[in-house]
Amino acid sequence: MVSKSTKVRLGIFLAVGSLLIIVFAAAVAGSRLVxxxxxxxxxxxxxxxxxxxxxxxxxxxxxxxxxxxxxxxxxxxxxxxxxxxxxxxxxxxxxxxxxxxxxxxxxxxxxxxxxxxxxxxxxxxxxxxxxxxVSIFDDISDRAVSIAEKIDLIAANINEMTGEENRKNIATILAQTSLLLQTTRENLSTTLVSFNKIANNTAELTESIGNNLNKLTDNLTKNVDNITLSTTNNIDNLTNETRISLETLTKTLNSELVSITKNLEQSINEVTSSSTSLMQDTQFQVNNIGANTDRMILETTKQIIATSANINSSLDKVNAMLNTPGVDSLMTNLGTLAGKLAQTDLNAMVTELSVTIQKTGTLVSSLNRLVARGQGDILDILDSMAETSDNLKEFSRQISDTPSVLIRGN
Known part of the structure; x- marks a missing residue:
């Protein structure tokens, strides 16, 4: 049984506790209200x-x-x-x-x-x-929605691009490209053969021109030497027969120089025409090539280099022949002959022989100019060939770096 004192202590505890709770609640509520x-x-x-x-x-x-x-x-x-x-x-x-x-x-x-x-x-x-x-979360959410929509659009486009019809079109394009490569390979082979023919023809033509010039130089040297020797020993005993011989020699010299000049012009024109035709054919082949390979470009470059070397060699031979001691000796003998004839009393013969010497010098100068012009034309052709080679290399590099150009067509 609980004693009275225990009940009193319990009552005091409850009263004090209740009072503290009320005070705390009043303090909190009061602070919020205040x-x-x-x-x-x-x-x-x-x-x-x-x-x-x-x-x-x-x-x-x-x-x-x-x-x-x-x-x-x-x-x-x-x-x-x-x-x-x-x-x-x-x-x-x-x-x-x-x-x-x-x-x-x-x-x-x-x-x-x-x-x-x-x-x-x-x-x-x-x-x-x-x-x-707008919060960062909202901004990210909006961007995510936009990205998702774009991804859906890209997926739809990819799905459309990889459709059955497009796959067939791509297969057709690849087949046509393979056929075009085969045709191009054959055309380039033909072009390389043409390059070889032109190189050989140029070499033969140069050799023929060299032989003709050598013969002309020898004949002129011999004839002028003979005339000089005969004129020196018998300058006081010149007769009508000597005058006739000089006239005949002059006509023969003029005829041979004119013939050689025409042959040289015709030969250079043939080289120029053949080279121009080959360049046009090469340009046509390059314009119609849809694709190429590094191997074909390398072969073409080697052939062009060989052709250039042959043409340069031919030009060197022509220049060497024009600069031979025989030509110099010819001009020296002609000068000597003119000087000795000028000391005689045969004014008419000296005048005629001087005119002949002038014509001979003019023809030789024309021959030099013609050869120089032909050399310039051939050098222009070589420059065009070099430019074509560079274009082929650039085209090959583009094909190697960007194969998709075969499909786009540009």
Missing amino acids: QKRDIYYIQFENYSVSGMQVGGAVNYQGIKVGRVESIKIDPKDVTKITLTVSVEAGTPIKADTEAVLTLVGITGLKAVEIRGGTNESALLKPKSFIKVG
Whole structure:
């Protein structure tokens, strides 16, 4: 049985405990009632506020300044949700301040984050609406939606490109490309054969020109030497027979020089025509080539180099023949003959022989100019061949670097 003293102690304990609870509750409630707070509203439209609860924190630049007092749906517009928040009195809420919802930890709860605002902007009065901003999460979500839509579009395009019809078209293009490569290989082989023929013809032509020039030089040297010797020994006994011999020699010399000049012009024209025709055929083949290989380019380059070497060798032979001691001796003998004849009293014969020497010099000069012009034309052809070789190399490099150009066609 409980004694009376025990009951008294229990009663005192309960009374003191109840008094302490009442004092604590009064202190807490009193502080909240006494504390001054400013009320603001935040209105979201077509936006989910899941995770937001009454009593949730309201932060200003990361500092807690208030709490959420209520969350209500606008009865006049069900797409709008209005949050009532209270913040500590005196909190500087500016007119350009924005409010967004942010996640709190990993629990899914959300808090109101007030951010932005400038010193120049006016203070927002209590019971006003704070503008709604865009959070980083919302921006990422919008970008993710946009990226997903683009990925869907790309997938649809890829699916369309890899359709049965397109696969057949690609197979057809590859087959046509293979056929074109085969045709191009045959055409290039023909072109290389033509290059070899031109090189051989040029070498033969150069050799023939060299032989003719050698014969002409020898004949002129012998005839002039004979005339010089005969004139030197018998300068005082010249007769009509000597004059006739000189006239005959002059006509023969003129005829041979004219014939050689015509043959040389015709030969150079043939070389120029053949080279031009070959360049046009090569250009035509290059324009109609849809694809090429490095091996074919290498073979073409080697053939062009060989042709260039042959033509250069031929030109060197022509120049060497023009610069031989025989030609120099011929001109020297002609000068000696003219000088000795000028000392005689046969003015008419000297005048005629001088004219003949001038014609001979003119013909030799014309021959040199003709050879120089032919050399220039051949050098131009070599430059064109080199340019064609560079174009073929560049085309091969483009095919190697970008094979898709075979399909695009440009």
